[in-house]
Amino acid sequence: MLAKDQYLAYLNKVLGVLKEVKTRFGRFILLTVFLTPLLTMMALAWISPVVLTIYLSFTDLNIQNLLTFNVRLTLENFGKIFKYDPFVPEVLRITVMYVTSVLFINAIYSLILSIVLAYLIRNEFLSIFLRVSWLIPRITPGIIYALMWNWFIDPRSGLLNPLLQALGVPAEWLPRSWLLQKPYSQLLMIIVNGYVGASFGMIVYTAAIKSVPDDIIHAAKVDGASDLQVARHIIIPLLKWPILFVTAWQTLSLMASYEQILMIWGSGGGGGYRGITRAAGVTVWALYSYTKAFDDFEYGYASALSLLLVIIGIALIILYFKIFGFRRLMEPSKVEV
Amino acid sequence: MATGGRSSRSWRYVSKVLKVLVILGVAVIPLIPIWSMVAWLAIQSFSKKVTLGLVPLGLSIENWRFLWSPVRAGLKEYPNIWPVTINTLLLALGVSMLVVLVSTLGGYAISRIDFKGRTLLMEFIIALHAFPSIILLIALFIILNKLGLYGKGIITLIGIAIIKAGLEIPMSTWIIKGFFDSIPWDLEWAALVDGCSRLKAWKSVILPQVLPGIAAVAIFSFLAGWSEFLLVFTYVKDETYYTLPVLLYHMIGEFKFIDWGLLAAMGLFYTIPTLLFFTLTQKVLLRIYVGGVKG
Numbered sequence: 170m171l172a173k174d175q176y177l178a179y180l181n182k183v184l185g186v187l188k189e190v191k192t193r194f195g196r197f198i199l200l201t202v203f204l205t206p207l208l209t210m211m212a213l214a215w216i217s218p219v220v221l222t223i224y225l226s227f228t229d230l231n232i233q234n235l236l237t238f239n240v241r242l243t244l245e246n247f248g249k250i251f252k253y254d255p256f257v258p259e260v261l262r263i264t265v266m267y268v269t270s271v272l273f274i275n276a277i278y279s280l281i282l283s284i285v286l287a288y289l290i291r292n293e294f295l296s297i298f299l300r301v302s303w304l305i306p307r308i309t310p311g312i313i314y315a316l317m318w319n320w321f322i323d324p325r326s327g328l329l330n331p332l333l334q335a336l337g338v339p340a341e342w343l344p345r346s347w348l349l350q351k352p353y354s355q356l357l358m359i360i361v362n363g364y365v366g367a368s369f370g371m372i373v374y375t376a377a378i379k380s381v382p383d384d385i386i387h388a389a390k391v392d393g394a395s396d397l398q399v400a401r402h403i404i405i406p407l408l409k410w411p412i413l414f415v416t417a418w419q420t421l422s423l424m425a426s427y428e429q430i431l432m433i434w435g436s437g438g439g440g441g442y443r444g445i446t447r448a449a450g451v452t453v454w455a456l457y458s459y460t461k462a463f464d465d466f467e468y469g470y471a472s473a474l475s476l477l478l479v480i481i482g483i484a485l486i487i488l489y490f491k492i493f494g495f496r497r498l499m500e501p502s503k504v505e506v
Numbered sequence: 507m508a509t510g511g512r513s514s515r516s517w518r519y520v521s522k523v524l525k526v527l528v529i530l531g532v533a534v535i536p537l538i539p540i541w542s543m544v545a546w547l548a549i550q551s552f553s554k555k556v557t558l559g560l561v562p563l564g565l566s567i568e569n570w571r572f573l574w575s576p577v578r579a580g581l582k583e584y585p586n587i588w589p590v591t592i593n594t595l596l597l598a599l600g601v602s603m604l605v606v607l608v609s610t611l612g613g614y615a616i617s618r619i620d621f622k623g624r625t626l627l628m629e630f631i632i633a634l635h636a637f638p639s640i641i642l643l644i645a646l647f648i649i650l651n652k653l654g655l656y657g658k659g660i661i662t663l664i665g666i667a668i669i670k671a672g673l674e675i676p677m678s679t680w681i682i683k684g685f686f687d688s689i690p691w692d693l694e695w696a697a698l699v700d701g702c703s704r705l706k707a708w709k710s711v712i713l714p715q716v717l718p719g720i721a722a723v724a725i726f727s728f729l730a731g732w733s734e735f736l737l738v739f740t741y742v743k744d745e746t747y748y749t750l751p752v753l754l755y756h757m758i759g760e761f762k763f764i765d766w767g768l769l770a771a772m773g774l775f776y777t778i779p780t781l782l783f784f785t786l787t788q789k790v791l792l793r794i795y796v797g798g799v800k801g
Contacts, residue, residue, distance in 0.1 A: 214672025
């Protein structure tokens with residue numbers, strides 16, 4: 170009797186465990202099915218290249234030992250960056266100038282633009298039309314944007330020089346080639362990327378401005394506040410977080426960006442981007458690293474150059490998590506255009 | 507008081523003028539280059555010669571000759587447009603399909619299944635979203651090379667599609683997760699109570715609810731693949747396997763001195779899917795906001 174009870178209890182226990190194992194196992198299978206593709210792709214496209222970049226920067230990988238992968242571990246690459254490469258100081262100067270100027274457009278100019286578009290312009294249709302127009306540089310495929318700019322700045326058939334002359338700029342101030350002559354080419358680089366970046370700030374800011382309660386603005390207006398005062402004392406203080414967010418986000422993406430520069434100068438220069446970007450003084454850090462890898466075939470050195478960007482990137486992202494917290498960082502991901 | 511009233515009226519007038527000037531100066535005048543570029547692309551592609559880029563002199567379809575005859579510059583003959591278009595299409599479709607498959611699965615897991623390290627995974631995805639992938643190009647090149655996918659024609663394009671999809675996946679997974687989040691639990695419970703397995707409930711009850719999200723992700727990743735330049739430019743050296751943006755890149759330098767019309771026509775041809783999809787996407791987005799179940 171007792172033995173049977175015990176036996177039954179024991180059986181129940183075993184069955185319970187089996188059931189538990191089954192649900193757990195089912196769950197595990199479910200999770201594996203759903204998560205494996207995601208994790209595999211992330212490992213392939215993100216984690217392994219980051220790890221590989223770190224490793225390669227300590228090697229002398231170049232065109233000669235690419236196939237055998239018979240590399241030597243060395244610290245030479247970093248010595249080269251910090252001491253011996255004569256071109257690094259200039260690249261650094263160009264990069265700092267590029268990032269700060271475009272950042273100014275992306276964070277500050279787009280703020281003014283958004284206040285104008287979302288607050289000053291009361292006509293909804295006009296506001297939408299202008300907003301869509303400002304999105305064009307971002308929506309257009311990069312190579313088309315490059316093609317259009319190449320035409321626009323063309324000294325013979327383009328519109329830029331005639332426009333400037335019509336505005337009263339003396340002909341002798343205008344360059345014969347916007348692509349090649351130095352201060353002009355660098356100005357062009359800033360403007361071209363500024364147009365693309367301005368819309369990012371615009372999307373984030375206009376959404377934030379629209380969410381400012383109307384009552385506050387009305388109350389201020391009734392008290393006799395001018396539009397300027399409303400903008401300065403009500404809207405801008407409420408946009409503190411979006412401004413910080415746009416600045417942070419754009420700093421990182423600007424430091425690493427070079428695709429637009431490569432496309433405009435490379436295509437305009439007949440396919441070879443290296444000489445023309447150097448002559449025009451538009452070789453930013455990331456582009457320099459790209460050139461070192463795919464033109465000079467010094468993969469190890471190029472990796473060391475981009476490792477610095479990877480380190481800055483990771484440091485900045487950790488900083489963002491500290492500043493914004495997880496929640497705030499997640500929100501804007503849905504408005505990506 | 508009376509004078510005060512008048513001066514405040516004239517002040518109001520001045521401030522109104524100022525406001526219009528600010529609107530013009532900040533939001534309208536800087537758009538003149540952009541508007542004129544777009545107008546140029548459309549006008550130039552249909553006329554042989556234009557003055558100041560915007561005033562056409564006669565209508566012509568000769569610029570579109572690349573559709574039916576080979577394009578030459580001197581001795582060089584450029585690859586035919588149609589195989590290149592098919593390459594571009596295959597790349598874009600490959601990216602789109604992979605992204606949809608992986609992010610629909612992953613997005614559901616993150617949204618609905620509780621597991622260890624879920625928050626960590628979410629944080630990691632957001633971090634990747636912020637991280638500029640473009641600086642990983644060198645390491646990706648070495649990986650492609652070591653996997654034996656470099657310089658192998660169509661196989662290289664497949665490799666590029668996988669890489670591009672991998673780079674797009676954190677963002678798209680996040681978007682799809684948002685859609686799964688907005689489906690009420692009750693719906694899934696009901697299916698489970700009715701005896702569906704979790705997998706079946708996912709397939710037949712949950713998935714139809716997020717179709718707008720899947721469509722949006724599919725379109726965005728298709729366009730990302732369609733306009734991908736750098737990966738193809740860097741990894742594909744054989745002209746037969748060029749995609750449209752890379753072909754255009756190599757043609758601009760040659761034809762900008764002789765034939766802007768051809769470039770504009772090719773540019774317009776290449777932009778058609780982008781234009782098409784952006785008008786369509788608006789509808790999809792509208793459906794996202796108007797229809798469907800909101801949590």
